[in-house]
Structure formats: C-alpha cells, structure tokens
Amino acid sequence: MADTIISNHGSSEKGANPLPANSVIVVLGASGDLAKKKTFPALFGLYRYDLLPKNVKIVGYARSKIEEDDYKKRISAYIKVLDDKVKKQLEEFLSFNTYVSGQYDKDESFQVLTKHIEELEAGATEPHRLFYMALPPNVFTVVAQHLKRNSYPKNGGARIIIEKPFGHDLASSRELQTSLEPIWAEDEIFRIDHYLGKEMVKNILILRFGNEFLGASWNKNHISSVQITFKEPFGTEGRGGYFDQFGIIRDVMQNHLLQVLTMIAMERPVSFSAEDIRDEKVRVLRAMPIIDPKNVIIGQYDKSDDGTKPSYLDDETVPKDSRCATFAAIVTYIKNDRWDGVPFVLKAGKALDGAKVEVRVQFKDVTSGIFKDIPRNELVIRIQPSEAVYLKMNTKLPGLTTKTSVTELDLTYKNRFKDLHIPEAYESLILDAINGDHSNFVRDDELDASWKIFTPLLHYLDENTDIIPAKYPYGSRGPAFLDDFLASYGYVREQNGLYNWPHTSANGKL
C-alpha cells in the first residue's frame, strides 16, 4: 500500500531462537478435531508463505490406526483449495507429512515414534523437534513425560506447545504445572491461548502505546467502564459433554477474555520483548482482587422464542439437571492508580443474538453546561468478525442547524487494508513457537495469577447448588436483567440500542 508508513516493532526476545533447517514438527493427537481444524491448516498456511523451517518434516501421532492416504485426506479436510496453485502447494505439503500410530502411555510406542523421527533427520548431529500437543487434558502429562523420556534429542533441543484447559482451578493448574516442571523447562513450553494470536488482539498494544491521544485518556479520569464481550450464535448442539464440565467462565473468560483485559489494562512495557510484556501482564493480574459473586450474573440458554432452537438441557450429552452457565457477565476491578474504581465487565455467552468479540471502552460524560445531553464517546475494538476500530464521537450536524450527531472515526480493516492478508491465530502462534518467541504465550506465573482471581468464584458456583443460572431464549442478548445489571455499573447503552454500526441501508446492505 503506497500510502502506508510501515515501521517494524516486532518482539526482540533475548535468546529467541528459530528452529533450524531440517527440524521435525510432531503433532500429537493428529487424528483429532483440533489438529484437523486448526493445526494442519495453520501449518499449511505457513508453508504457503514459506515460513516453515527449510526442509522441515511433519509427523502426526495418535492412537488410531489409519492408512497414510486416509490420514492425508483427513488433515487436508479443512484446507481450502481455491485454485491449481494451492492444489500443487498442498501436494508438496502432504509429501513431507507422515503418520505414526501409537499409545499415549507406552514407552515402546514413543520409541517407534522416535525411530521414525530419527530416520527423517537422517543423522543430523543437533536435531530440533517441536511437539504440538493437540490432545485432551487427561493425557497431557503422561504424553509430556513419555516424550521427554523417549523422544527428546540428546544433543540439539525440543520445544512443546500445549493448549488449554490448563486445569480447572488454581489447585489443578498448579498440579499440572508441577508435573511438567521437572521435565520441561519454562522456556521450552509454549502455552497457547489462541486469542493472543488474533490480529486485533496483537494490535492493542500498538493502538494504546503508539497513539498519544489514546494513551493520555487511558485511565480512570476519563474512562467510565470497559466491556469485553464474546458472543456465539450457536449452542453446544450435541457437543455439550465437554462443555458441561467447564462452563462458559472456564471455557472463554478465565483465559481468552482475561488475556484481552490484561492487554487493555497493562502499563507500557519497557520493550516488546516477551518477558517485558508478560511482566506487565502479570502485574495487572496481581492488582485484581478475587471476583465478588455479587458482581456476577450467570445464565443458561433455553429454547428459542419460536421453539425452533433447542435449549442447553435438550442436548443429549448434557445432564438433565445441569446448572452449567452458558452465559456470564462478571465485573472485575483493578486496584492500581490507573484503574481504581473502573468496572471491567467480561461478558460471554453461547446461543446469543450474533457472533462477535469486541472491547468497548466507554468514556465519561463531557462537562455539562454548553451541552444539555450529549452521548458519551466510545472506542470499540472489534476483534471478530471483520476486524475494526471505531471511535464514536459527536459532531455538528452539517447545515444551518446547531444540532449535534453521533458519528464515528472508522478503521475497518477490510476497507483500509484491502490487499493485506490477515493470518489465522494459529498460523501466527505456531510461527512464534517456531521462532522461539514467547511474547504471545502464557507464562506460568500469569496462569497462576489468573486462576487466583477466578477460583473462589468458580468454587462458590460449583458448591452452591441453589444457584441456578437464569434462563434466556436461544438467539437473545442474554438474561432479561442484563441491561439493568450493566447500567448499575454506570454503563450507558448506545442511545438505548438505537445507534448502529456499521450503518446499513434499508435493505441491510452497507
């Protein structure tokens, strides 16, 4: 783009250490859903942009015995082949993918895997291996132990990518951590929270610290509240078995939304290095008191108003008397000079009225006097879908009038950055792990601090069987009292919901 001034402020992690040529990437749980939907499409994306190490080999490992052809079909299932060029690239990509089946708890199986890896490394003296654990939590530790014992190169090095859930409360997270600690060093572990790989989440620090006017107003003197919202338009629909053990708070709030909150609230890091960024994130978390149940509402979706969509309890994989929350709104505070008294509202739900993840920073009222009633400024950072940043602001309505109107400064990515590719979160994170850059991964003390904030609330909800989530219709905004709840923390809803962004014409088109 000719008119874009580009300067590069990438992480400069000390000791960042890219995987060398001839490395081997092993995807454990290669026949599962995560691998099929996210890991392999991301690896292929990196291959297309020539970002994998030269002469890399990728090995899938899982329990199922699958023929190589079926395996390759499986890992390509979610890769979009748009034209002949991509078709050819996919063939090339598949040519260096192989599969080994084996158990997760048997040394012999891992020895077979290691032998296969060594053959691919063809006598390399300092082999490097990246293990991606696309695995259910119950086999996490056992696989990490077996890998270290059987598949860790004697010279050279290894790194391991792990995915949530990292436990279900503070104690179980610490247990997991203690079981990994003696075998994998912290700098070998890459804990994924895929929200940290999303383009707009990675933009938050640039927006805040690269724009003086935003930096200057980013505090309790000017900001009234911050809301971080996650909406999904679908329920669990037959896949509630896993969800029911976790609920919405553990599923997306303690991790994804809290990560976004720390980026919004942290102080300016000394540099963009991984440790400087993560030090500041941990500092914010440590300034957050545990959540007071008085500042929480929970809900569970019911049938849609027209009866066509099922309730959560209609899902056959969910216990009939489940009290699991599929919606929650949680108000948290940060006890530091910058934020004391400002409510940070985390709001998340399944089976709501749309698909959206956004941060809404609502500013305080302007001084009254010359204005009788003028709406507040809001800065909205839309993480997905359709990345955008817009600032709702007041302007004089043009013409022979003194009326004001709400308008917006609008940075919609698809309009402003038409030709640029927005990578998938997993592409970006796997690339960071390949490059040895920890900036966008969760550090052990960060995980601990986040569980400390949420665990008392989670135990309170688990133990008090008389707390029943409020029902809300499938496809609605959430429980009926949500707006009153938000208003009680000073949030003024956009002109009672009348303001719409982006503006649409009568036929709904932009």
Ligand code: BG6
């Ligand atoms: C996952 C949750 O971590 O994040 C899912 O387990 C949720 O329940 C998903 O649907 C949302 O991710 P994304 O990238 O689609 O917003």
